[in-house]
Amino acid sequence: MSAITAALPLLLLLVPAAPLLMAQPALRRRLRWPVQLALLPAIVLLFMPGSLSIDLPWVLLGDSGLAFDGLSRWWLAMSIVAWGAASVLLYSSENAKHGDETQRSWLLLSMAAQLAAVLAADLFSFFAFSSLMGYVFYGLLAFSANAQLHRAGRVYLVFLVIADLILFESILIVGRSLDDFAFARLAGDSALSPEASLSLLLAFFGFALRAAIWPLHLWLPGAIASSRPAIGLCIWIAPVATGLLGMLRWMSLAEVASPRVAVLLLVSGAVAIAYAMKRGLSPERPQQATAHIIIAASGIVMLALGTGLADAGLWKRYAGILPVFIVGVGIGLTLLSIIRAWLERSSRHAVPETAPVICDPSWYERWAQAFIQKLRHLGLVSLPALRTSTLNCRDKLWQREKWWGRLDAGEQYFSHWAFAILLAVILSILLVIVGLYSHSA
Amino acid sequence: MSWNTLLPLLIVCSSLIPGLVIFFLAEERVKTRSALNMTGALLKAVLVGIMLWGIFQGQYYEFRIVLLPGLDLVLRAGPLSMLLVTLSTVLWLVTTVYAIGYLENSPHRSRFFGFFSLCVTATVGVAMAGNLITFILFYELLTLATYPLVVHRGTEVARRAGRNYLVYTFAGGALLLFSTLWLYTLSGSLEFTARGFLASLSPVHDTALVIIFVLMIAGVGVKAALVPLHGWLPQAMVAPAPVSALLHAVAVVKVGAFGIVRVVYDVYGIEFASSLGLLLPLAIVASVTIIYGSMRALFQTDLKRMLAFSTVSQVSYIALGTALGEPVAAIGGMVHLVHQGVQKITLFFCAGNLAETLGIHKISEMRGVGRRMPWTMLAFSVGALGMIGVPPLAGFVSKWYLASGALDAGQGWVVLVLAASSLLNAAYFLPILYIAWFKKPPATWPEERKFGNRETAWALLLPPLATALLTIVLGLLATAPLSPLQWASFIVELEFAR
Numbered sequence: 001m002s003a004i005t006a007a008l009p010l011l012l013l014l015v016p017a018a019p020l021l022m023a024q025p026a027l028r029r030r031l032r033w034p035v036q037l038a039l040l041p042a043i044v045l046l047f048m049p050g051s052l053s054i055d056l057p058w059v060l061l062g063d064s065g066l067a068f069d070g071l072s073r074w075w076l077a078m079s080i081v082a083w084g085a086a087s088v089l090l091y092s093s094e095n096a097k098h099g100d101e102t103q104r105s106w107l108l109l110s111m112a113a114q115l116a117a118v119l120a121a122d123l124f125s126f127f128a129f130s131s132l133m134g135y136v137f138y139g140l141l142a143f144s145a146n147a148q149l150h151r152a153g154r155v156y157l158v159f160l161v162i163a164d165l166i167l168f169e170s171i172l173i174v175g176r177s178l179d180d181f182a183f184a185r186l187a188g189d190s191a192l193s194p195e196a197s198l199s200l201l202l203a204f205f206g207f208a209l210r211a212a213i214w215p216l217h218l219w220l221p222g223a224i225a226s227s228r229p230a231i232g233l234c235i236w237i238a239p240v241a242t243g244l245l246g247m248l249r250w251m252s253l254a255e256v257a258s259p260r261v262a263v264l265l266l267v268s269g270a271v272a273i274a275y276a277m278k279r280g281l282s283p284e285r286p287q288q289a290t291a292h293i294i295i296a297a298s299g300i301v302m303l304a305l306g307t308g309l310a311d312a313g314l315w316k317r318y319a320g321i322l323p324v325f326i327v328g329v330g331i332g333l334t335l336l337s338i339i340r341a342w343l344e345r346s347s348r349h350a351v352p353e354t355a356p357v358i359c360d361p362s363w364y365e366r367w368a369q370a371f372i373q374k375l376r377h378l379g380l381v382s383l384p385a386l387r388t389s390t391l392n393c394r395d396k397l398w399q400r401e402k403w404w405g406r407l408d409a410g411e412q413y414f415s416h417w418a419f420a421i422l423l424a425v426i427l428s429i430l431l432v433i434v435g436l437y438s439h440s441a
Numbered sequence: 442m443s444w445n446t447l448l449p450l451l452i453v454c455s456s457l458i459p460g461l462v463i464f465f466l467a468e469e470r471v472k473t474r475s476a477l478n479m480t481g482a483l484l485k486a487v488l489v490g491i492m493l494w495g496i497f498q499g500q501y502y503e504f505r506i507v508l509l510p511g512l513d514l515v516l517r518a519g520p521l522s523m524l525l526v527t528l529s530t531v532l533w534l535v536t537t538v539y540a541i542g543y544l545e546n547s548p549h550r551s552r553f554f555g556f557f558s559l560c561v562t563a564t565v566g567v568a569m570a571g572n573l574i575t576f577i578l579f580y581e582l583l584t585l586a587t588y589p590l591v592v593h594r595g596t597e598v599a600r601r602a603g604r605n606y607l608v609y610t611f612a613g614g615a616l617l618l619f620s621t622l623w624l625y626t627l628s629g630s631l632e633f634t635a636r637g638f639l640a641s642l643s644p645v646h647d648t649a650l651v652i653i654f655v656l657m658i659a660g661v662g663v664k665a666a667l668v669p670l671h672g673w674l675p676q677a678m679v680a681p682a683p684v685s686a687l688l689h690a691v692a693v694v695k696v697g698a699f700g701i702v703r704v705v706y707d708v709y710g711i712e713f714a715s716s717l718g719l720l721l722p723l724a725i726v727a728s729v730t731i732i733y734g735s736m737r738a739l740f741q742t743d744l745k746r747m748l749a750f751s752t753v754s755q756v757s758y759i760a761l762g763t764a765l766g767e768p769v770a771a772i773g774g775m776v777h778l779v780h781q782g783v784q785k786i787t788l789f790f791c792a793g794n795l796a797e798t799l800g801i802h803k804i805s806e807m808r809g810v811g812r813r814m815p816w817t818m819l820a821f822s823v824g825a826l827g828m829i830g831v832p833p834l835a836g837f838v839s840k841w842y843l844a845s846g847a848l849d850a851g852q853g854w855v856v857l858v859l860a861a862s863s864l865l866n867a868a869y870f871l872p873i874l875y876i877a878w879f880k881k882p883p884a885t886w887p888e889e890r891k892f893g894n895r896e897t898a899w900a901l902l903l904p905p906l907a908t909a910l911l912t913i914v915l916g917l918l919a920t921a922p923l924s925p926l927q928w929a930s931f932i933v934e935l936e937f938a939r
Contacts, residue, residue, distance in 0.1 A: 128832035
């Protein structure tokens with residue numbers, strides 16, 4: 001019995017390992033319901049009482065680990081439901097196609113990374129697994145034949161790269177004053193401030209890019225509207241919900257963070273809810289309703305986090321409600337996806353895989369056009385003309401071929417040894433002068 | 442002569458002797474040549490393993506013979522030298538396997554493998570050099586050994602690239618020799634010493650020491666491909682893929698970067714170099730090279746040229762880490778010496794596979810190649826994501842230490858340079874992965890060679906998979922005992938000890 005208890009933490013390793021193994025086509029072909037089988041360790045873990053943790057001392061930069069606490073239990077439950085439903089919707093027998101095998105690999109890899117991120121016990125592990133999940137999830141989006149989804153996926157990838165850089169800087173800043181990156185030990189560290197505010201702001205911005213939180217949601221409506229309901233569900237559980245989990249994890253820094261971050265979150269949350277309600281209730285765009293539900297839910301999370309930053313006591317009392325809310329949204333979206341899939345199967349609202357969905361111009365383009373039209377109406381033409389010429393100038397500058405030509409011409413000189421050596425001599429003389437000047441200074 | 446004296450010499454000779462024998466083998470003696478190559482590589486690996494074990498037990502290894510009065514040839518095994526020796530040995534082993542497969546049925550294999558072995562001999566000699574004279578000797582031997590590899594194909598383009606390469610590297614060697622002789626007249630010593638040996642010199646020599654430093658860095662900077670002395674590197678891509686892999690990951694550029702580390706740490710010492718105001722200009726040159734290399738890579742259409750410019754950028758991370766003059770950054774620079782080598786060799790192996798199996802040389806020709814050669818592209822993807830710095834791969838670990846060290850040194854602008862470089866890396870690597878995995882492949886591949894049910898020959902497939910796995914392990918288990926990170930930390934502890 002004691003041996004079983006001692007071995008229980010290994011279950012934490014099995015949870016991401018199972019889908020990783022199932023991602024191998026050779027192994028998967030021999031099994032029925034491989035995706036569901038991959039979720040078995042997670043299901044067993046979900047019903048384990050208490051918390052579990054395992055230290056991985058040599059992993060990443062040391063002191064890494066996986067842990068199963070109250071927060072990860074909620075996320076694990078939502079993940080099991082969402083991934084399970086998505087796999088049934090995608091791979092039920094009448095839908096299974098040969099090409100879906102590759103898609104199944106991408107789905108399983110995304111699942112493995114997402115489950116590892118849910119169980120991450122420290123900043124580094126969470127960052128590492130959620131980054132991996134992001135890149136692998138892009139594979140799931142790009143696999144589709146839908147051009148609109150491809151386009152949304154490309155925007156998502158750009159946002160992901162930028163988000164990773166920002167999150168890297170966030171951990172870098174806060175890491176200088178930390179001995180231990182474990183989430184459990186972040187809270188209440190009085191040595192953090194004033195760097196904690198900047199780190200928290202960067203972290204929220206990074207997660208907002210990943211989780212498509214307004215106004216950084218550009219890719220989300222197009223992706224959800226042009227994908228099958230199951231993929232829409234995967235979009236929720238992978239980038240969005242994991243991003244929200246990251247924000248909740250980083251809130252451990254909130255006790256010593258600046259109230260100005262709170263104001264930003266409150267404003268962002270309120271506007272996101274208003275935007276989602278306005279756009280989501282519009283009858284011409286039923287396919288984007290799911291996206292706007294997600295945006296509204298994210299807005300509510302922003303409001304809650306902002307309130308928590310503004311009033312730490314309130315956060316301590318009511319923080320436990322937020323995971324329940326997010327999980328509730330997740331379950332609701334799962335049901336919605338099932339209903340959508342059933343309706344599509346009935347061919348009344350079928351969205352062909354390759355049918356393009358025309359997305360409206362983005363909000364800033366609409367506002368800019370409205371502003372320009374207003375100025376024209378008032379007879380102020382010089383500003384619109386200035387804008388037009390600036391855009392023309394930008395387009396000329398952005399002609400890649402010209403830049404390629406210029407850089408190529410420059411590189412031709414470097415490949416001539418005489419020029420390179422002459423330049424090196426001039427540079428050396430300059431460096432000697434700079435060195436001597438610094439030394440005398 | 443004791444074992445501790447003999448072992449450094451044996452390690453150098455373990456590739457020298459097979460190389461010399463291979464020169465005299467007839468072209469048809471394929472099995473003999475392969476056996477000699479593999480024996481040399483495995484023997485070197487065993488000897489290096491023995492030496493590493495001995496160092497952990499506190500043994501001291503040095504081989505010394507008198508070249509001229511007052512000038513000795515010294516081969517010494519220290520923590521810093523063992524870092525490069527181990528990297529060279531491991532990567533030479535996989536490159537040997539790869540080269541045997543790549544050059545199957547090619548002409549002039551005896552000549553190729555002869556110089557191949559000499560190249561590794563020179564690299565190991567540079568790594569274990571105990572003084573500047575030994576360093577220069579093996580440094581120039583490396584130039585002579587690699588020239589025939591660059592011009593191996595014998596075409597006019599290859600010969601022109603080889604000529605350029607010779608001019609650049611001999612110019613660098615001449616600068617290095619001149620500055621070394623000048624230094625000898627001032628200091629009377631050329632022995633590498635932890636924390637340098639010049640701080641005790643009179644301040645009247647400071648001006649001369651500044652000039653000597655610049656000349657030395659320019660001398661080793663040619664091989665390290667620091668801008669503007671990088672022009673030879675993209676041209677050298679005409680060489681066969683094993684040569685490109687060797688040049689860019691194991692031998693030439695690593696030796697150049699290693700030279701910068703030696704000059705800063707074991708000739709000048711970090712504190713003395715900083716007091717002379719030499720580190721900030723070096724950091725600026727390294728940063729400019731990082732950004733320039735990445736910008737150039739972004740606009741390349743040829744896969745190997747893109748990887749060449751990526752090397753120009755990535756190798757300067759080592760110089761940058763050294764120039765920041767701070768322990769954490771130094772760890773980042775040194776560990777990047779290993780990580781960049783493993784990642785870059787993976788990419789070059791994969792580029793060679795694509796060229797050899799499907800005749801692919803341009804990035805645009807890689808449409809859908811992930812479906813035709815999934816394992817090769819998987820290895821390429823791991824190498825590419827590692828270069829971008831995606832955790833938990835090896836590249837992330839080095840970038841973390843470099844960025845942390847930059848903040849500790851009060852050089853926050855370096856973090857912006859690293860961020861910009863990562864963005865540029867993503868900009869030129871991610872489109873390749875997209876094209877390879879998600880675009881439809883052509884109906885037929887030009888110059889396609891069939892290998893039965895396999896995507897390519899085993900000798901071409903296994904090495905990149907092995908190095909890709911190493912990329913994952915070096916990142917995921919970065920803090921495991923005996924990892925390159927731990928080793929780099931140990932080296933820095935010695936160099937920065939007060």
